[in-house]
Amino acid sequence: MPTNLASGADYDTVGQRRWMWPGFAIPGVVWLILLFLVPFYAIFAVAMGQLDPVIQRASPEWNPLYWDPTIFAEAFADLLGGQLGVIALRTILYVFVASALCLVIGYPVAYFVARKAGRWRWLWLILILAPFWINYLMRMMSWVNLLSPDGQMNSLLINVFGVVDPPNWLAGNDLVVILGLVYGYIPFFILPLFAALDRIDDATLEAARDLGASSSQTFWRVTWPLSRNGVLGGLVIIMLPMFGDYYTPNLLSGSPRTRMLGNTIDQFFNQTTSQGSLGAALTIILMIFVAGLMVYYLRTINRATQEARR
């Protein structure tokens, strides 16, 4: 590619320049090919492979010409009209309700800390960042503690509110799982939104006020549109892991009544391993669900990079 050399041609080290940059990239690229791209392909190879009749173990088919879609087709049929379809709908419902709650709770919080916190802003910032440094499983375990039959929640209900027969919160309660998802993921929604709101120039808002907009008009016609990308970014960031979540419903419910798509996959890999091909097929179905979100997120990161480069 001689054209690429034009700018570096004045130096007598053209050869060094020519190979240096790809040389830097090579270890990382090779690593990602071997440990990301090939494994990714392995999902398809296993899902479209054969089930070994003797040991009942999935044997992968690496050549796409010999792919056998039987197992995938079964899983897909189950998605359209079977138990898996119910689970998929439940997953969508949980993710959407939880995301909406994150928006309703998270927006005022991000808005306050980014724009109205004043002198104590640094402290508020630390407080909303604190969950980032606390492990997700620890945060869930804390709720398991509070909500367990002999936990603080029920002793509060019994001793303070005189409830005679408090419920068992951790046995298939939809609301508990949804609130668990909100609790787990809301910090990841607030942070990017905070950054977006923080970037809005005060002068823009002052201009709106000077031109006679009321504070609510200023918010709805200036602040909100300017923060829309932050909202969308935050929603995508939390929806992606929510769609693949299995640990939150497992810890907070463990009941088939609250099973999500991730649970069906988890079941094949972390509990039994004999049905790897069905697990792989379910993973492909999950990816179909989140493909749009992934592409949107990818484009957002790319756009941010292009802007930073300029």
Add this chain to the structure above:
Amino acid sequence: MSTATRSVSSVLTNAWGKPRYLPLVTALYVLWSLIPVGIAILFSFNAGRSRSVWQGFATRWYVGTPEAAESVLYDQSLRFALAQSLRLALLTMLVATPIGVALAIGLARWRGRGARPSNLLMLIPLVTPEIVMGVALFLVFDNLYDFVPFGTWAQFLGHVTFSISFVVIIVRGRLFAIGRDYEEAAMDLGATPWEAMRRVLLPLLAPALLASFAIVFAISIDDFVISQFLVAGADSVTIPVRLYSGARLAPPPSLNALATILMAVTIGAIVIAGLLFKLLGRRLGGGEGSALETVGRFEI
């Protein structure tokens, strides 16, 4: 309407004053997000076995006696989990950071045919749900790379894989901020590209490097999904995997103690990196932004 209600309602609805319900909502959110964890930490210091009834302060769940074998220090499964998490995080940090820094520099400067696909390959792991990556790695180690044993080795390879892209994003932000002028100047003054890189660019990158070390350590020690998919038996159980498997089985407060230690280690790593970052940034000049902002920025 009494004066009290009027003043309350005027405080809440006065469009021209500071909106008062915002600090209220934020305060309630912060309480809600931190109190459950605070209670979990508190009960790791409980003198008794209960995780809901306070029986006095003690450190028995951290450093209790070897005879009882119930503290993090002397309960083998807890101590192993702590060791495994630290081992993995340190190894991952030492391997993923150099690979990621080199990849960031390469991708930022390379204009050849392979640059775009390589860039895309680096970005996709960032947007892939962890469970998909967990399944992918599980299947590839199970079927193709069967020379890699499940457990520490597989976990290490998996952790490096998801960490590399984070390093690239952190370092790249700094690279764009630095620009190419310093390097060009060094080369105009007679340095070879390699010298310019080693003596000009790398020192300028030092703060981003440090941030990368800290972030990789933190995301590795924090990881649950990949570690769980690639676990092999008791000696490769990490702290998050141990918390997950123990949380519903009415565990003793030592599990809370383990979780608290994990939190302290994570915060410690971030604070140390933050302090060094400040120190280096000042000495080098122009170390704008903080590690926090770097993280905040790439999350968009």
